[in-house]
Amino acid sequence: MDLLTVMRRFPTQEACIAYLEHVRWGDDPRCPYCGSRAVSPKQERNRVGRWNCHGCHSSFNVLAGTIFSATRIPLPKWFLAIALLVNAKKSLSSHQLARDLGMTQQTAWYLAQRVRKAMANEQDKLFLRGLLEADETYVGGEPRKPNKRNNPNRHKRGRGTSKRPVMGVVERGGRLFMQAVPDTSGASVRSLIDGRVEPAGSLLITDEWQAYRVIRQWMDHEVIKHKELYCDGDIHTNNIEGAWSLLKRSFHGQHHHYSAKWTPHYLAEAGWKYNQRHRQPRDSFYGFLAGCFSAAANEGASHETRLG
Ligand SMILES: [Zn+2]
Known part of the structure; x- marks a missing residue:
């Protein structure tokens, strides 16, 4: 409205x-x-x-x-x-x-x-299912390097940076959930999807970061090898990477500094808006x-x- x-x-x-x-x-x-x-x-x-x-x-x-x-x-x-x-x-x-x-x-x-x-x-309250993509990124601190795929430091995963790690999972063409995490370990991957994702009948796609392998205990998992190719048919993480760029634009545009304590609130706002993206403003207000x-x-x- x-x-x-x-x-x-x-x-x-x-x-x-x-x-x-x-x-x-x-x-x-x-x-x-x-x-x-x-x-x-x-x-x-x-x-x-x-x-x-x-x-x-x-x-x-x-x-x-x-x-x-x-x-x-x-x-x-x-x-x-x-x-x-x-x-x-x-x-x-x-x-x-x-x-x-x-x-x-x-x-x-x-x-x-x-x-x-x-x-x-x-x-x-989100519960995601179907064809899913998960990934991690960093918010806050210094502006990030322009393209993480071409960034040779990518798999240092935030070491030596003041940025806060965030993990997200998105339904292909559907809903997004993001979560602030202490690190990008397997335990963080588990806390992202536990109770959030329907393992039966769903397929989770990630990049080759080893922490995502814990997923295989519970559900189908496919890996896109970014070093070799960006997109292999349906096996890509373009949706979650698009969500990251939206998230970063909102942070760098409006909230130049915010404390770690409030990061979950800002993530929730960005995720909520992403999930409203097909609605009219009138319907979003309601x-x-x-x-x-x-x-x-x-x-x-x-x-x-x-x-x-
Ligand atoms: Zn009553």
């Missing part, structure tokens, strides 16, 4: 609440604590959107359990911040967000990190809000499939 539409449609707290209730419940409001449908709106003059539950006798609103709960920032500002962040192809610095919304940089930073946390919750609620409903849920 573009900024003007958000401003026109959601000028007040009431308008935002009504829309969030529609996204979360449709025509079927229910208690977020006990799931009961025996709920009714509270008649209170000063508090918009409060409901009573006749099942567990609690009082709640649509924000319960989401990134919006326990914040004093008015919802119209939240909505504008979400529209700006969701639409920013290369991410957005908190300084820019503060200027755009007329708020302090601290408030903008807080808003942006909560939005990224919601994106991270969505990314955490999708973001819907994702906030599905995360609230599924807190603690995890994938059943773990590696043996």
